Amino acid sequence: MSSAELTTELIPDDIARQILLPEGHRDETALFDAYRWLRANNPLGKADTEGYDPIWLVSKYADIMEIERQPDIFSNGGGPDNPGSNNPILANQAGDEFTKSINNGSLRILEVLSYLDPPEHTIIKDIAFDWFRPGNLKKWEETIRELAQASVARLTASDGKLDFVKDFAIYFPLHVIMSLFGVPEEDEPRMMALTQEFFGSADPDMARDDVEPLTPEAAAQQWAAAITDFFAYFDTFVEDRRANPRDDLASIIANARQEDGEYFPKITAYGWFVAIATAGHDTTSSTLSGGIVELSRNPELLARLQAEPSLIPDLVNESLRWASPVKHFTRKASKDYTLRGREIKAGDRMMLLYQSGNRDEEMFTDPDIFNIDRRPNKHIAFGYGPHMCLGQHLAKLELRIMFEELLPKINKIDVVGDLKVIQTNFVGGLKNAPVAIEFQG
Secondary structure: OOHHHHOOEEEOOHHHHHHOHHHHHOHHHHHHHHHHHHHOOEEEEEEEOOOOEEEEEEHHHHHHHHHHHOOEEEEEEOOOOOOOOOOOOOOOHHHHHHHHOOOOOOOOOOOOOOOOHOOHHHHHHHHOOOOOOOOHHHHHHHHHHHHHHHHHHHHOHHHHHHOHHHEEEEHHHHHHHHHOOOOOOHHHHHHHHHHHHHHHHHHHOOOOOOOOOOOOOHHHHHHHHHHHHHOOOHHHHHHHHHOOOOHHHHHHOOOOOOOOOEEOOOOHHHHHHHHHHHHHHHHHHHHHHHHHHHHHHHHHHHHHHHHOHHHHHHHHHHHHHHHHOEEEEEEEEEEOEEEEEEEEEOOEEEEEEEEHHHHOOOOOOOOOOOOOOOOOOOOOOOOOOHHHOOOOHHHHHHHHHHHHHHHHHEEEEEOOEEEEEEEOOOOEEEEEEEEEEEEEO
């Protein structure tokens, strides 16, 4: 279908299904073809696919930014007058109904920033906002570097034949965030299992034993079960940090108090802990893996970075644009609004396609080429506006340090097997990357 033939706002079902359904994200070639079709033919169109509520797909960078800049019009959780009426993470109808059935009719299953709207969002964000500032993170740089050096030392002691994702990339960011958080190292395997279940809720390979994987609400059931397990672990964590506060992020969150001097409810601390344990881990590992695979395809770029390590921040930035591990968030219109000539009605939902925005030809020259020399490189891998990722500076710091420690040790990288992508429409990237690494010396 060409743009000249397009007479309706409705997106063809095959295009919509490729983007909406988690299984559509396993084939990245088809997925990015679908994004490209949207940007060229129906950049702001409505998907009306069986099993899902109708939703606008926002594929252009400029439109995503226009929405992100106006949280008073496009809410995350449904707005201050109707909290819990929007799920900021796209689920099918059965999944949303299951969530409401166990959550008193609300879709707000987590007390995390992505489910909140101002002014509540601002209050909760302020609990740990200062900790994530670049100035504060500087004091953790030595710790992060020591963890990176230890990870690289274990890698270089191996024969170099590994699944880069499963055997390396997923462990380093988890170890960093858990160390800064104050989670004992012996508990990290439990956190690893829960984070994989949390973001892999739609992937059959990551299904829990207590969830029937083929049911329409299976992903929501697994999501809820992982959250329950997180809460059970972090309840003890909160009690411990309130009784024995330490110099760690968990103590800041557990001991935060409201205006009346009382602690915030435990559910608020749980939300923070779950968000940090999950988003602070998988997004960074997906970006690291994506960057390494591109270096395997561009050995001259690897050599250039080794000769000019000052370029590594540019590598980090382009890897973030390229991987775009957070694929979407949804927003709900609180009033009528005109966007790109379309009439958005109050109550309409919008799906912001960050991966598509980061490949928008109007914003990025040759967007399907991995190029660390982009100037500027204003990607939206961390979103934008008041909901821009709070942990972005920590993620960039981790990635920079790891690349600084790892790249000088590598002589050659080869991908030696099939690359596989996790089945999810929310947060994810490569789940398998078989490589053979030849180390220096």
